[in-house]
Amino acid sequence: MKKRNRLAIVLVVIVLSAYFLYPTIKWYGFVPQDVKELATGSNVQIKEYARGQATRELRALKDLVAQDVNTALPSEYSYLKSAAKANYKAMRKSAPKKWTIGALFGGFYNEQNMFDTIESYYRTRLLDLKALGNKALQLGLDLRGGMSILLEADVDSYVAKKGSSASASEIAQAVRQDIEILEKRIDQFGVSEPMIRLQGSDQILIEIPGAADPERVNSFLRGKGSLLFKMVDSDLSSALEEYYLANPTEVYTESGALKQPEFLPAGKLAAGYYVSDDYGIDELARFVVINEEVGLDGIHLESATTASDPVTGRPVVNFKLDNLGGDIFYKLTSTNVGKTLAVVMDGKVKAMATINEGIRSSVQISGFTAEEAADLAIVLRTAALPIELTVSSQQAVGATLGEDAISVGIKAITIGFALVVILIFAYYGLSGLIADLALLLNMFIMISVLSAFNFTVTLTSVAGLILTLGMAVDTNVIIFERIKEELRLGKSDNASIAAGFNKAFWTVMDANITTIIAALVLSQLGSSAVKGFANTLAIGIVSSVFTALFVSHLVFDATVGDREGKKLSISWRKK
Amino acid sequence: MFKNDIPVIKLRWVSWAIALVLLAAGVVSLIVFNGFNLGVDFESGLSQRIQIAPTGLEVTYDGNLDTVISISASALSVEQRGEGGVATKSLRFTEYPTSGDLAQALNSVDGVSAHVIDGSLKSRDLLSGYGFPATLGTDPVGLNFRGAGSSSIEDVRSALTALGNVRVQTIGGGDSQTYQIRLGIKEGSSQDSLEGEVASALGDYFGKDGFVILQSDYIGPKFSATLLSSSILAIVVAMVFILGYVWIRFHFAYAVSSLVALAHDVLMLLTFISLLRLEFTSTTIAALLTIIGYSLNNTIVIFDRIRENVGLNVNMGLRSNIDRSVTQSMSRTIMSALTTLLAILPLAIFASGDIQLFAINMSLGLVFGTYSSNLLAPSLLYWISKAQKSVQIEDKAE
Numbered sequence: 001m002k003k004r005n006r007l008a009i010v011l012v013v014i015v016l017s018a019y020f021l022y023p024t025i026k027w028y029g030f031v032p033q034d035v036k037e038l039a040t041g042s043n044v045q046i047k048e049y050a051r052g053q054a055t056r057e058l059r060a061l062k063d064l065v066a067q068d069v070n071t072a073l074p075s076e077y078s079y080l081k082s083a084a085k086a087n088y089k090a091m092r093k094s095a096p097k098k099w100t101i102g103a104l105f106g107g108f109y110n111e112q113n114m115f116d117t118i119e120s121y122y123r124t125r126l127l128d129l130k131a132l133g134n135k136a137l138q139l140g141l142d143l144r145g146g147m148s149i150l151l152e153a154d155v156d157s158y159v160a161k162k163g164s165s166a167s168a169s170e171i172a173q174a175v176r177q178d179i180e181i182l183e184k185r186i187d188q189f190g191v192s193e194p195m196i197r198l199q200g201s202d203q204i205l206i207e208i209p210g211a212a213d214p215e216r217v218n219s220f221l222r223g224k225g226s227l228l229f230k231m232v233d234s235d236l237s238s239a240l241e242e243y244y245l246a247n248p249t250e251v252y253t254e255s256g257a258l259k260q261p262e263f264l265p266a267g268k269l270a271a272g273y274y275v276s277d278d279y280g281i282d283e284l285a286r287f288v289v290i291n292e293e294v295g296l297d298g299i300h301l302e303s304a305t306t307a308s309d310p311v312t313g314r315p316v317v318n319f320k321l322d323n324l325g326g327d328i329f330y331k332l333t334s335t336n337v338g339k340t341l342a343v344v345m346d347g348k349v350k351a352m353a354t355i356n357e358g359i360r361s362s363v364q365i366s367g368f369t370a371e372e373a374a375d376l377a378i379v380l381r382t383a384a385l386p387i388e389l390t391v392s393s394q395q396a397v398g399a400t401l402g403e404d405a406i407s408v409g410i411k412a413i414t415i416g417f418a419l420v421v422i423l424i425f426a427y428y429g430l431s432g433l434i435a436d437l438a439l440l441l442n443m444f445i446m447i448s449v450l451s452a453f454n455f456t457v458t459l460t461s462v463a464g465l466i467l468t469l470g471m472a473v474d475t476n477v478i479i480f481e482r483i484k485e486e487l488r489l490g491k492s493d494n495a496s497i498a499a500g501f502n503k504a505f506w507t508v509m510d511a512n513i514t515t516i517i518a519a520l521v522l523s524q525l526g527s528s529a530v531k532g533f534a535n536t537l538a539i540g541i542v543s544s545v546f547t548a549l550f551v552s553h554l555v556f557d558a559t560v561g562d563r564e565g566k567k568l569s570i571s572w573r574k575k
Numbered sequence: 576m577f578k579n580d581i582p583v584i585k586l587r588w589v590s591w592a593i594a595l596v597l598l599a600a601g602v603v604s605l606i607v608f609n610g611f612n613l614g615v616d617f618e619s620g621l622s623q624r625i626q627i628a629p630t631g632l633e634v635t636y637d638g639n640l641d642t643v644i645s646i647s648a649s650a651l652s653v654e655q656r657g658e659g660g661v662a663t664k665s666l667r668f669t670e671y672p673t674s675g676d677l678a679q680a681l682n683s684v685d686g687v688s689a690h691v692i693d694g695s696l697k698s699r700d701l702l703s704g705y706g707f708p709a710t711l712g713t714d715p716v717g718l719n720f721r722g723a724g725s726s727s728i729e730d731v732r733s734a735l736t737a738l739g740n741v742r743v744q745t746i747g748g749g750d751s752q753t754y755q756i757r758l759g760i761k762e763g764s765s766q767d768s769l770e771g772e773v774a775s776a777l778g779d780y781f782g783k784d785g786f787v788i789l790q791s792d793y794i795g796p797k798f799s800a801t802l803l804s805s806s807i808l809a810i811v812v813a814m815v816f817i818l819g820y821v822w823i824r825f826h827f828a829y830a831v832s833s834l835v836a837l838a839h840d841v842l843m844l845l846t847f848i849s850l851l852r853l854e855f856t857s858t859t860i861a862a863l864l865t866i867i868g869y870s871l872n873n874t875i876v877i878f879d880r881i882r883e884n885v886g887l888n889v890n891m892g893l894r895s896n897i898d899r900s901v902t903q904s905m906s907r908t909i910m911s912a913l914t915t916l917l918a919i920l921p922l923a924i925f926a927s928g929d930i931q932l933f934a935i936n937m938s939l940g941l942v943f944g945t946y947s948s949n950l951l952a953p954s955l956l957y958w959i960s961k962a963q964k965s966v967q968i969e970d971k972a973e
Contacts, residue, residue: 033649034665052662145703150798210645212705212791214770253662391766394793398704401624401789403648408925416918423917427910459930460858466922467865467937470915471872474907477914478876481907507879510824514875515868517816522864525809527616527802530861537865 003557010550014441017448024451027136031129039129040209042193046126054119055252058111061101062249069102080104083117112248137451140458140532143406145399146209147217151389153178153202158387172201174387179204181385184378185220194220204389212396221389227298227379229332232340232352233268236289240270244287258287267292271342273349275372288349290342295332298345300325304380306373309366315373316366319380326361334358343379351376409462416466417443420473428480430569434555435476438547442472445543450536460533468540475512475548479504484570493568497556501549508545516541580898581905587954594839594951601846611849614856614929615792619799620759621769624790624928626704627726627752627781628719631674631696636711638686644716645708646701651677651718653684654708668698674720687711696720705788717784724752726781731756734780738772746927753789755928766793806860810841813864817871825878828959833874836952840870843943844936853936858929862936869915870944874952877904881953893960897953905949912945 084107483500675694923934
């Protein structure tokens with residue numbers, strides 16, 4: 001291959017690697033720890049954080065404007081300038097030359113507009129960071145701490161409950177429903193988002209980064225008993241809507257929680273009515289006032305299904321209550337005919353329905369789209385999973401151990417790398433530096449490929465990385481030894497280098513292809529821990545062959561080609 | 576590099592004898608020890624790493640919010656979730672250097688109270704293990720700090736005697752107070768019940784919060800069975816593919832010789848794992864396969880040289896050609912083994928648990944792989960080629 005082509009390929013690889021490595025470097029190197037923690041939270045948490053932040057900043061800005069309209073705009077709020085400028089333009093006014101607090105307020109239609117702008121600024125920033133974090137090198141649970149649980153469908157108890165045998169497809173269906181329900185519970189989990197995945201046909205793998213608390217996991221699996229039926233106070237609800245509309249800073253507390261206004265009498269609570277948006281995140285639709293007193297607890301629910309109304313064809317949700325629940329519900333509904341009942345999950349109103357008559361055990365709610373109905377059915381079902389799950393295996397690593405593992409890994413890589421680099425330089429002289437350069441590039445390419453393909457780096461992949469470090473030099477060693485032999489035969493530097501690379505080519509290929517066979521088999525058939533190692537090894541082999549055959553060769557040609565007459569430094573011996 | 580060629584073929588009886596004697600020792604040790612020291616992933620059960628550590632604070636919460644306490648390397652944070660919102664308070668260790676300082680700050684959080692047991696412990700020694708991030712309630716949650724204690728492996732053993740056959744190992748130096756405990760699964764026990772038994776046994780001995788579970792692995796019976804079969808399958812499949820490749824690229828004699836050499840490496844590593852009573856885990860499988868790859872790499876480089884030399888020096892005889900090829904490859908063999916060893920040794924020294932085990936296995940395997948590639952595989956190639964009668968002419972020339 002022509003030198004120019006080789007150079008071009010090497011440059012393309014380096015640029016691509018840098019491109020894929022960029023998110024990793026930015027995420028681990030330049031994002032502060034607390035921001036990272038916020039950005040790895042669930043979308044709901046991010047939303048709550050943004051709301052709290054907006055409440056706080058709007059309040060601070062209002063204080064500032066009340067003190068003195070002509071104060072210069074503090075730099076921490078300068079992000080609002082661009083939105084204000086756009087508003088000035090829309091209002092057909094010219095943007096102010098000097099940005100004072102007053103000028104900033106002039107750039108917004110009302111407080112709500114300003115609140116929304118601040119909220120969206122914080123939300124977008126965190127969501128962007130979250131996307132960045134997802135593109136960065138992913139650390140496995142053994143390095144960042146966390147839990148991984150493999151759950152298996154308890155077919156025996158399912159069959160016993162059902163009373164007849166269950167087909168494989170029926171079990172698979174029930175397991176899929178389990179997953180759906182578990183995903184609905186993610187928001188309750190807090191701290192970090194669990195990953196839930198179907199494995200095989202009857203197993204569910206749950207990975208929870210950062211949390212190694214079995215109690216929380218158990219409550220996640222069981223579902224919290226926080227599904228409640230409560231009555232809605234319609235008069236106070238409309239008063240609340242008006243009040244919030246008039247006072248946007250009074251809607252949320254600084255932590256992003258709904259602020260309970262003072263005019264509400266005791267026993268009444270302000271709550272948000274949420275509907276799932278396109279991304280499956282609960283979107284606040286409006287505010288309602290509900291009774292603090294619980295109408296009916298969700299533990300009395302026995303089943304919930306969706307159907308369509310035989311007359312109107314509209315989707316409905318049917319649910320059944322147990323005997324005790326039926327009694328309570330009958331009392332509740334018969335005394336509240338004409339009023340509105342709310343389904344409240346984790347303090348959020350998920351559905352509302354008007355009571356037409358006293359109902360005992362079989363309840364039907366109507367008045368939403370098919371998707372909303374399906375959603376509500378899942379919410380109502382969260383009390384019980386269709387098929388019970390048992391723990392097949394569980395790994396939990398505390399955060400301290402994970403941090404220790406990272407520091408040990410980095411230490412081992414650094415020392416190992418330094419030792420190898422020194423040995424190669426000592427043995428091969430200046431040519432050794434070329435091998436060292438190839439090795440450095442090799443590490444660079446490996447890590448960037450790992451992040452590009454979104455491989456999760458575990459402790460075993462670190463072992464793979466370190467091992468590859470040692471083995472990657474080998475390709476260079478084979479070539480160098482060959483070049484030395486050619487030199488001993490009395491050939492010129494250039495001829496020796498050319499012959500060395502030529503003769504070593506198939507040796508290098510044979511040796512590495514056989515190793516990569518072992519690595520590929522391992523990555524297909526090994527257990528998950530072993531897979532991480534095998535992937536790293538396979539990537540390492542390919543990139544080490546590339547760096548040796550392309551990069552080293554290129555550097556040799558570039559440095560030796562035009563300095564004929566000087567001795568090639570490829571040995572520690574003086575000749 | 577070498578003045579005279581290494582007499583590989585002359586030494587063939589000696590080298591094979593050494594290998595066979597060692598392998599026989601392995602078989603004997605397997606019989607004596609009654610099998611391998613199987614790790615938890617092959618033998619279902621519970622494996623936990625615990626650290627005996629003094630409790631500095633006990634934290635309780637009285638209120639309606641969902642209050643969670645979590646510990647990172649640089650800070651302790653308390654997160655409170657109520658109806659619709661979250662509030663987080665982060666206490667950096669640089670600002671609150673001791674457990675006493677932390678207690679004061681924690682007490683200022685609504686509903687949280689911290690009871691100081693030892694206020695002089697350093698915040699950065701805080702341990703975050705199994706059970707963290709912890710949900711606070713009226714039952715106190717203990718915060719443990721890494722500290723010099725006087726417990727020994729005997730203490731841990733006697734704490735767990737009631738549970739029957741429990742294996743205990745010290746991790747790191749003695750003053751790290753860290754132990755790995757392993758117990759098999761019992762009839763009718765589940766992950767919950769096993770964990771509960773261990774926790775209460777340790778709690779009785781070291782005090783309810785006197786220890787931290789750094790890591791907890793539970794492997795159910797079904798899971799470990801599939802792991803073993805898939806691992807054996809992986810090794811066999813890899814060997815078959817490699818045999819196929821070498822057969823195509825070289826000759827049958829080369830393929831068989833390299834495969835026998837590989838079998839030697841695998842068996843030899845197993846021998847030492849048995850002799851040294853090293854734990855056999857899924858990372859051992861990874862080490863075995865890596866050694867297969869590595870040793871094969873070595874063998875192929877040498878075979879490649881033999882093939883080249885046989886073609887170049889037709890009248891030199893296979894015996895001298897093999898000797899010369901091994902010798903010519905020797906500096907590469909040494910350099911390659913040395914760099915790999917240098918890279919892997921820091922891991923064997925600094926790491927612990929599975930990864931340290933992997934590094935030790937790899938280092939051992941490197942030695943066996945180098946031995947077999949240079950001595951066993953070439954001499955086997957010589958025997959097979961001779962048996963194939965394809966070396967008659969060369970022999971005459973000798």
